[in-house]
Amino acid sequence: MKLALLYAFRSSEWKSCISITDNIKSSYSLLKHDIQYFDYDHLKGELHLETLADQLKTFEPDRIIFIDHRPTPKQLLERLLKRNIDVPLIIHLYGDFSVYCNDWLEQEALLKNFKVQFITASQSQLKFVTQFLNKSSDQVKKVSFAVDHKTFNHSEKDITQFHTFYDIDPLMINFIYAGRITNQKNIIQLANIFKHQVLTKLPSANLIIAGEIDDQGSPFHGNYLAAGTTQLQLENSLGPNIKWIGSLSSEELAVAYNASDCFISLSTFHDEDFGMAPIEAASTGLPLILTGWGGYNDFIRQAPHSRKIDVLSSNHHFQFNDQQVINSILEQPKPSIQDKTTQSKTINEQFSMDIISKEIDKIITNKNIEQFIGFNRLFWEFTRCFRENPSKPFADKNNTNKKIYTECYSAYTS
CATH class of the missing domain: 3.40.50 (Rossmann fold)
Incomplete structure (x- = not known):
């Protein structure tokens, strides 16, 4: 043909x-x-x-x-x-x-x-x-x-250097978000939940944020932001346990995932038809905490140890319950190397280029x-x-x- x-x-x-x-x-x-x-x-x-x-x-x-x-x-x-x-x-x-x-x-x-x-x-x-x-x-x-499993797979290579470079304690439980830093992905809301509610109960947790700043706001709903607004909001949410490490290459991102313990995203973005970041994170073996939204639902069904945050309609918008987010973070165990290896193999079998x-x-x-x-x-x-x-x-x-x-x-x- x-x-x-x-x-x-x-x-x-x-x-x-x-x-x-x-x-x-x-x-x-x-x-x-x-x-x-x-x-x-x-x-x-x-x-x-x-x-x-x-x-x-x-x-x-x-x-x-x-x-x-x-x-x-x-x-x-x-x-x-x-x-x-x-x-x-x-x-x-x-x-x-x-x-x-x-x-x-x-x-x-x-x-x-x-x-x-x-x-x-x-x-x-x-x-x-x-x-x-x-x-x-x-x-x-x-x-x-x-998923490019040659890049995104479980590996212990370079994770010590990652922890040292970004001053991250590997003995703590390290959550990571990667993607655009935008209101569309609810990343500022996540950082504030982490800062004001999670850390008071789980001081041994870190939130690592990787990605580029995006001031698009939510145009579908008429919410536009002035240039620099998102960065200012993010900087106000940072602290010793909440770090923004900027935009990373695919290879650097794979190391960041392997150096972390759980991927989290609370996106309710109208274009979230799939979600490359969470599935690439899962391919390195990370458990996922995701909103039950768009393509994320497929990963929740297919990735072991995933936790779903319910998304409900309220006043013609879609939103999630903060307390369910907090509980999911607090209940998330630190995965073992065996856990990561098993999940990495499972995901890469399901999303390999050969299968697709x-x-x-x-x-x-x-x-x-x-x-x-x-x-x-x-x-x-x-x-x-x-x-x-x-x-x-x-x-x-x-x-x-x-x-x-x-x-x-x-x-x-x-």
């Missing part, structure tokens, strides 16, 4: 998307098919798109596969039809599917000319996308993003990929929120849009 893999050769501005795209490419490279890679970059203009369409016509693929988080296929579909290219489309969806929902709605008529298979990375994202289609079908499948490539192969070789039948009324209502108020789609005073947000994102709570 001839496969055309489309993605932007220019690296994404999102660090997690870079590793995800690289891992998807690596998973496809294990398949025994004729694969060619094509640069699909929405910033390169009309000539680039025309040239790409001509290249695809010459290659004559059996499947055209979109593996990047943007752009959507919209700019290319019309050019494919003009060249009578009507092969099935395989589209890997990312968490920003909702952000670009109007792009998807605008290309609905074009998509109906193709057989389409959407692939999401988690069961929650599958539910989220499926609810917007005209009928419940096999149009959406789930295949997890793969086999799951992908079953989907793309399916001869019964369905014709796209369109989006439903709920999706139209969801996109309307963005058309009416692009800067804060779910911040309306009469709560109509807030109710739509709650209804649609309830899929992320299971």
Whole structure:
């Protein structure tokens, strides 16, 4: 089978998307098919798109596969039809599917000319996308993003140097969060819970925070932050037992995980379709404390020794109970080397590129990929929120849009 893999050769501005795209490419490279890679970059203009369409016509693929988080296929579909290219489309969806929902709605008529298979990375994202289609079908499948287990595995190498460099006591129980430092991930809330409530009961605990500052706030709800706000909030939350160690490379992050005892994230971010940081942490053997939100739910089901923080809807927002967070931290034991080794092996077996490539192969070789039948009324209502108020789609005073947000994102709570 001839496969055309489309993605932007220019690296994404999102660090997690870079590793995800690289891992998807690596998973496809294990398949025994004729694969060619094509640069699909929405910033390169009309000539680039025309040239790409001509290249695809010459290659004559059996499947055209979109593996990047943007752009959507919209700019290319019309050019494919003009060249009578009507092969099935395989589209890997990312968490920003909702952000670009109007792009998807605008290309609905074009998509109906193709057989389409959407692939999401988690069961929650599958539910989220499926609810917007005209009928419940096999149009959406789930295949997890793969983990680079050559980098993220259990190892005792360099952890002593890590503890020494960052002045961390290895005899204490060390919790770690890694990812963007943003209100979307509730990291300031976590730091304050740790500082004011956990440490009074468990002074032998540390919280290590790794990542870049992000002042995006919560645009979906109209909460914007001035530049520097998040860093100021974070610095006010730091202390002897709460350390911010900045942004780390993948190799440095693997050492940080191996030098820690538990990964924790309280994210209720609307793009949390998967979550590379927690699954990479679990691949090194760390137990997880996670909100039951989005892709995190898959890890809670699959990773041994995970603890789930319930996420509930309240006043058209999703939130968790602080006391459940505190209890989960206080009850978390320090894992043994054997515990870490066992979990690392379990996770790397489930999320290895070899396993993921086999799951992908079953989907793309399916001869019964369905014709796209369109989006439903709920999706139209969801996109309307963005058309009416692009800067804060779910911040309306009469709560109509807030109710739509709650209804649609309830899929992320299971």
